[in-house]
Amino acid sequence: MSAIRTQALLWYGQRLSAMVLSLCVLAHLAGIIYAVRGGLTAAEILGRTKGNWAFGAFYAVFVVACAIHAPIGVANIVAEATGERGSWSVAIASLLALAILAMGLRAVYAVVAP
Amino acid sequence: MTESLKVNVWRGTDVGAFASYDVPRSASQTVLDVVTHIQRRIDPTLAYRFACRVGMCGSCAMSVNGIARWTCRTHVASVARDGALEIAPLANLPVIKDLVTDMREFFDKWAKAKGQFKGTKTRHDDFARIAPASPERVAADAGIECIGCGVCYASCDVVGWRPAFLGPAALNRAWTLVNDPRDVAQGERLRAVAGDAGCHACHTQGSCGERCPKRIEPTAGIAGLKRLAARAAVRGAL
Numbered sequence: 407m408s409a410i411r412t413q414a415l416l417w418y419g420q421r422l423s424a425m426v427l428s429l430c431v432l433a434h435l436a437g438i439i440y441a442v443r444g445g446l447t448a449a450e451i452l453g454r455t456k457g458n459w460a461f462g463a464f465y466a467v468f469v470v471a472c473a474i475h476a477p478i479g480v481a482n483i484v485a486e487a488t489g490e491r492g493s494w495s496v497a498i499a500s501l502l503a504l505a506i507l508a509m510g511l512r513a514v515y516a517v518v519a520p
Numbered sequence: 521m522t523e524s525l526k527v528n529v530w531r532g533t534d535v536g537a538f539a540s541y542d543v544p545r546s547a548s549q550t551v552l553d554v555v556t557h558i559q560r561r562i563d564p565t566l567a568y569r570f571a572c573r574v575g576m577c578g579s580c581a582m583s584v585n586g587i588a589r590w591t592c593r594t595h596v597a598s599v600a601r602d603g604a605l606e607i608a609p610l611a612n613l614p615v616i617k618d619l620v621t622d623m624r625e626f627f628d629k630w631a632k633a634k635g636q637f638k639g640t641k642t643r644h645d646d647f648a649r650i651a652p653a654s655p656e657r658v659a660a661d662a663g664i665e666c667i668g669c670g671v672c673y674a675s676c677d678v679v680g681w682r683p684a685f686l687g688p689a690a691l692n693r694a695w696t697l698v699n700d701p702r703d704v705a706q707g708e709r710l711r712a713v714a715g716d717a718g719c720h721a722c723h724t725q726g727s728c729g730e731r732c733p734k735r736i737e738p739t740a741g742i743a744g745l746k747r748l749a750a751r752a753a754v755r756g757a758l
Binding site: 408409410411413414415417418421485486491 | 681682711714715716718720746749750752753754756758
């Protein structure tokens with residue numbers, strides 16, 4: 407795949423993941439406001455999330471969108487800071503993607519698994 | 521209005537210093553009038569560039585108090601601070617002498633962005649029919665009044681830190697041609713304007729549109745190029 411095609415696809419991936427993230431953030435904020443307004447405790451919140459796979463699916467999508475969006479941006483920043491797009495930017499972005507996926511999905515599993 | 525204006529003008533090449541001149545104020549005086557006064561009445565060795573004096577040719581752009589402007593249409597009254605002006609050559613371009621920059625790279629980038637129209641019809645063919653209200657014609661209209669003054673290029677931070685970046689003017693030119701249904705070099709052009717040296721390097725900071733004397737918004741065209749590049753990449757045509 408040519409370098410410019412890769413970059414155009416990465417830009418598209420970042421743009422699409424931004425659209426997903428904007429909806430996820432709004433839903434996430436609404437959830438927080440709802441939970442806090444009613445004075446729910448952590449135990450009560452976990453009581454509602456445990457076994458709620460729809461809740462888990464929503465946050466899994468959130469995590470995947472983050473794992474796509476942030477590393478592409480970080481790769482761009484590294485490429486600009488070092489003056490070239492190469493193995494460093496790819497390595498740092500890949501590590502960040504893996505870290506976001508691993509930590510994010512683990513957290514989702516922790517609040518959803520019964 | 522003060523009696524005279526204290527004007528600091530860049531003298532030299534990339535290495536040089538500001539020289540100070542006192543220039544009498546006059547009604548409706550433009551920055552180009554000030555530079556012309558210095559060259560004709562005070563120091564004939566001052567080098568600067570101008571041609572039409574009416575905002576059509578794009579020759580007289582300079583940095584005025586740190587901001588790139590077309591000097592023939594910039595009134596002193598609107599830019600002088602405490603009766604003083606600082607006039608320098610455009611940023612992001614090599615200086616030939618004093619206020620004259622070397623514009624070769626700027627225009628070479630237009631060529632690199634495939635800024636040349638490439639059609640198939642000859643003078644023996646009928647006129648192409650382009651609906652004035654068609655989306656393509658409207659998009660091209662928004663960018664077509666560029667006079668090539670280099671103000672956007674001098675104002676672009678990305679050009680400053682990424683010298684290979686084609687710049688707002690070249691990409692705006694490419695965008696007007698991308699929207700020309702008569703042009704047959706669209707694939708070639710899209711490949712030329714995508715990537716790190718092209719539209720994907722733009723941060724949409726908007727200095728180009730903010731400073732453009734013709735009120736063009738190159739960032740809008742650059743965003744359009746990104747969208748087209750993405751579609752072409754998905755189809756495998758990039």
